[in-house]
Amino acid sequence: MRRLLLIHIIMLAGILSLAGQTPEEKYKQAGELYGSGDYSGAAAIYRKLWEEGYRSEGLLYNTGNAFFKSGDNASAILFYERAKLLAPADEDIDYNLQIARSRITDRFETVPQLFFVRWFDFLALLASTNIWAVAALAMFVASLLLALVFLTKSRARGRLLSFWLSLASLILAILMVSLAVRNNSLVNHNPRAVITCGIVTGRSAPGETGNELFVIHSGTTVTVEQELGSFSEVRLPDGNKGWIGSSCMEKI
């Protein structure tokens, strides 16, 4: 009984000491584990931080690395994709993602996105949703102020300038709002998902009755088109569609 109590106390102390760590300390600890070769240990801590709601491109990038090193390519790709949403221009993430992709089973002829969609998405991801939102609001207020100047100032020259400036900032404000909305949908409601099961059969209908259409393996990135119960209709990178179980994938 006494020993049991002691064990409980020790366990509680352990939990408290772990709970007492700041996220930055945990992050550092995971980095040390990674350095010493305990990749799965590092991945567990990183993932825990992610689940607690902490976000930083460094955290996501490291999580991807730890998963890659511990052999879980699907999770590595998942976290690299997530990291890419926070840092679209990061060259290291692109490089590692490309290596992780080269280690998975499925190869696809990817249908490339239209160039302006790509540019727009890139622009949208350069800042976070809320930065875009606040900037858009500021730009809108500036546009209104300039419009007021235009509408009330009597001097001809200043009026013209303020009119064009007001128009430009209004357009910028609209652009920024749409970037904020796009960023939100990319970061918080991304339709893409990574297959986590080893092998999944895509069927023509939700459930087990549909005809088998294709077989995909873990690590493949798909786009979720719609969900019905525990099944999702996904679009493969080459454009084909099929229904698979929602439990076999994790959204980005």
Place this chain on the structure above:
Amino acid sequence: MTAFVFLLAGLAVAAQEVTLTVDAPESAAAGERFRIIYTVNSTDGQFTPPKFDPSFSVQGPQQSTSRNVQWINGDVKTISSTTLIYYVVAGTPGTYTIPAAQFETKKVTVSSQEKQIVITAGASSQASASQQQGQGQVRASGDAPSAGTDVSMKIILGDREVYAGEPVTGTLKLYTRINLSGIQELKFPDFKGFLKEDIETPPLRSLENEVIDGVQYGTGVIQRFVLYPQVSGDLRIEPAEMTVLVQERTGAKDPFFDDPFFDSFFSSVSTVPRKVTTQPLTIRVKPLPEPRPADFHGAVGSFTIESSISGTDARLNDAVTMTVTLKGTGNLSLAGEPVISFPQGIEKYDPKVTVKSTGTASGSKVFEYLLIPRNTGTFEIPPVSYSVFDPGQQKYVTLRAEGFTINVTGTPGEDQGAAPAYTPGEDVKYLGQDIRFIRNGNVRLSKISAPLVSGLYYWLWFALALFVAAMVLLLRREQIRRNADIAGLRNRKAAKNARSRLAKANDLLKSGKKEAVNTEVARALWGYLGDKLRIPQSEITRDKCYSALRDRKTEEEIITELDRVLTATEYSQYAPVSEGESPDALCRRAATLIGKLDGVLD
């Protein structure tokens, strides 16, 4: 010699006589089948079988005839014979007499000899020829080859529970209690799950005597081998099969030499093939424990390792040999080569591997690495680290062999014969591919904040800003409008005010206050200009007025006239009245001017 000739002659004469011979074993075990063979040197005649004992169960006869034509010294002889074989099983032990059989031809009737046969209890009584008589009751048991057989074979294994890859020595041994004349065919099972390596075994020439459970056996090792289990689990070794040639005495007794010595000398001994199999065996193979060290390459056993090098001072492009020797007992043939990360700049070829085995699973394996330095400088060959699994200690043991430092001297390009491995302008060599390292710098981890755009409040801010702007605009518009009203009023009343001032000036003129007239005229003009041009009185100057008038496309004459009148009013204000223009005239001029300006400015 003469006796031998006589014998042959006698046989030649006797060949014409009809003889009936019987061949039966002297003893047989109860329940065991034996043969009784009758041979008669004639083909036509009637054979009457003997009356067998009722306890015998008899099958047969199996009858065969043969005819031989011989030429001997020009004489043609025809020898024909008939053989009848009875297969007999005796039920109860005892001594029995097989009565004579008869053969009746047209001319004569011949009888065979009577035969005594001893039936012993049990199968084992038919023991090896030398000791069968008198002691027929020996029973084989225990570790001895399976009971009831006089020839058997067994696989003896060194160990029945091993780790995967751990060598197991095996011996295929023959046990016999009867005379064997040879081994005809040996078929090993396919040893599923094992790698089998034969050990050189001297061919079996003589049997050794071995007593197992009081029974003497002649034993001999047929084949020694080593098994390396390749998979874990309970592995079954299927029986091995062998055909041995058993010597069996089937020869007929010669009627003339009924003597034990001659009997054994002349009776023909036939060799009968017999199939012998081993018992199936099971070996429990334990898997190697996980995790395996990175430098484990499949070596299981107890080993030592050492390394040597042909020389540590080398010339450019001259080969250096590094040798790593693995010594000990274990699965040498399966031990993979050690992975040595040779420095860049030294070209490495695949090692030459030689295995020197001493008998069983022990020996040494030599890896010879041919190295060719392609760059000058000092190169460090790291120590060799090689892990093996030691079944004795039941754990992985990491063996280390020393590394070397090689000094390479020479002038590049000196040796034209060698392949120019490093030429200027060569592409960078990429050795492998890996992900980039993690980021360990200071990070600011912040929790995700709810996106503003998905909340209604954010959009309300836009509405609020728009509302405020609209309000501001509305208020400002109102103010402007009001201001504009005031200015418009003054504009409209400007001429009226000016005229009333001028009228007042006329009144003053009539009353004789000439000084005040000028002031009033000036006031009338400035007031008019200020109201019409919307310039506050505090800011008004002549220049401002003129430029404003010019903006409104006023004729230059009017501006000049205005200037003169203004100058005149100022002048007359400060100069004596007599010297300046008469106030009367000034009043009139001012009135005319205002009239003109009104025409322009309205």
